[in-house]
Amino acid sequence: MNAVVIAVLLMLILSLLRVNVVIALALGALAGGLAGGLGLGGTVEAFTDGLGGNATVAISYALLGAFAAALTKTGLPDAMVEGAVKLLGKEGDSRRKTLSKVLIILVILIVSCFSQNVVPVHIAFIPVLIPPLLKVFNELQIDRRLLACVMTFGLTAPYILLPVGFGQIFHGMLRDNMKEAGLTVQLSDVPLAMLIPVGGMMLGLLISLFVYRKPRVYEDRDITDVEKSAYTKKSLLLAVLAILVSLIVQLYLSQSLGVEGMIFGALAGLLVLFATGMMKRDEADALITSGMNMMAFIGFVMLVAAGFANVLTKTGDIEQLVKASSQFIGNNQSVAAILMLLVGLLVTMGIGSSFATIPIITTIFVPLCMHLGFSPLATIAIIGSAAAVGDAGSPASDSTLGPTSGLNMDGQHHHIWGTCVPTFVFYNVPLVLFGWLAAIIL
Template identity: 45%
Template sequence: MDALANPVLISVLVLCLLALANVHVILALLVAALTAGLLAGLTPLETVDLLLSGLGDQGETALAYILLGILAVMVSRSGVTEKFVDVLLPWISGRRGATVFLLGGLACLSQNVVPVHIAFIPLLVPPLLTAFNRLRLDRRAVAAALTFGLKAPYLLVPLGFGLVFQGIVAQAMKDNGMELDSRLMPAAMAIPVACMFVGLLIAVFVTYRRPRDYAEVSTVFTERSAGADAPWNWRHTVVVAALAVSLVLQILTESMIIAALGGVLLMFLLRVEAWRDGERIVPEGVSMMGTIAFVMLLAAGYAKVLTETHSVDALVAHMGNWVGGSQFAAAVVMMAVGLVVTLGIGTSFGTVPVIAAIFVPLAASLGFSPLATAAMIGTAGALGDAGSPASDSTLGPTSGLNADGQHHHIWDTCVPTFLHYNIPLFIGGVTAGLLL
């Protein structure tokens, strides 16, 4: 199979072009999956069957998103988030840059210190949209900061999700014949993450520094609830306790489903909301997070088509024909392959084992050190996660910033994060591979 006719390359290109043309990401994913299947020699029916068989791979994540949406609606209706915003407003008033970096810092904590991943976004960001509007804050800068916080910490810091990701890289290298102490991973990823930070600074202080106006749109998150103006009472205390229970359950069980469900049930059982009010609360939560949950399901199906047809394996196998004996060419090709594969699969964690099987032998044959190889594998896995329409690193920020319907997933999240992070990561990965 000619490399340029590889189903992964063509279908990812179709996905990106359709998304950029404002075709909804669900339709774009379906068309891209059919394209990949047909190019791999499957019939349309076989492709759809394969796609459906992969939906369950992200079923837990999709259900967790729905439950997080319900939890976010209940918290918002209680007035607790508005009280928090009232306390926060004097600190962020007139400080657009500080606000952006505060949210980016919270996202960083969600990966390592308190590993809740994107769970905090639908709870915290929608109630802040009114404050963002007063600041005339460009939400693209916020999306860039949130995505940085969702990616950079697990690449660099060996705690929480970072410990998992770095362990996957070290184990994948070992499985393919190259040993590396996982404790050296932060040193391997320092240059790529530093390049990412430069991209963040450019996004906040150059590209999106100018004020941007948004309309005041009434939603369940922007309407001031009666509980926001009432004195602190037992309902507010129960809501805070429910959030604490959710956090503890997330840490203990590592399941966002159990964590979110625990918080929701506790608020119902202690009468923060009446059971009959679920008829309104659940649809509002589904409305907020349902589309994103379904995108994650389809993304898993699309990834299944790409992997089960061995299109990814074929693409990676072509690498040896492209690089000759040049370390520079090899580093560039590794980054390019990682970018394409992760754009399609939508997860850096799932990309690493796929690409390591070829990257490790190739790097060894060209004389790359284990540290340089780890840097290239880790960076190649992360490339494309920012900017991918199907990645939770982009879907998470959009879920919060688009609560009032004024933030476009592709043009306001995916394109900004693609430009400001994938280009620096590409440069950083090549540089680290040649210097380490």
């Protein structure tokens, strides 16, 4: 059996059995490397060499966690909670609670969508926005699986559809890699081709709103060991200033200089709080350590996921999987489309990145689509959907790790069953079905 299939299936099965995802990734990588002929030494070497692949992301999350913890000293989180609680009205006012619930979900959806295109900060908003609102979610008895679905939709669908922000990178990679593989398409063709697949994700979001509409009870727990701070207008303004400075630095570095800006964005925010006296010198170490501890899980997963992906790449079985699937297709466009989407699902679930999947599958899928007579739009829909499918439900994707990091800050949200399984069902399944539909229609 193909090493990629073995590694990904083992990782998913262990994760579903509630084995820690870090251990599941490591064991999956070991099984995949051995099955792919790397041997024990080669597998360990490939895994170790790949660990640094996501080091920047891991450090970014740690510093964002530190920044979020430091913001507690300004009183901003408490002010956010008190402001949101006022929306609830009197106890027993079910209509007010319903309206408040809808408003909060809508705001989180909008912020999540904006984080990909309008203000492309990706998941950087989560550790700042979500943890302070956990008690409000508890008061409203919002099912956190729904919130995970809402955030993951906002973290994936906009960049798949819209050619701005992270979408510009995704669409540009599609166009450039397809051109290298022998098919020239226009950047303006990509949104048209991806409209139907993203429509499937929108349907999945609506279904998740219905499925998880029932109240769910959670305990009120403190999310950090940091004592609450009284807030004033000055402290709130300084908190907002720190957030704005962090955002500006991040956008300048990523948009103007083309480098990763999350690390120094978080660092800039911390420096503002330190310089203005909101974070005292004698408590800085405890605050920063506390914040880093909150985000340690997601950092470790991203590091191990990079090692997992490197092992799969070194085996060479990703290319073999793509080529082998073409042998079963014949001249049947329907079978071809569904097989290519399923191969993309396996690859992306293992690697955890739709962006990294594009170069892997394009070199084989483009000639195959041209041979089978798919139109350029249909080819874009197949490759774009095959690259994106799996991103939402992968245990190693930051589109799932991000929401989990915020929702599990008090230890009441499981990464696999609370985030990955719901997002897989409501986004990956529709993306496969509607991606196939797009390939047949276009």
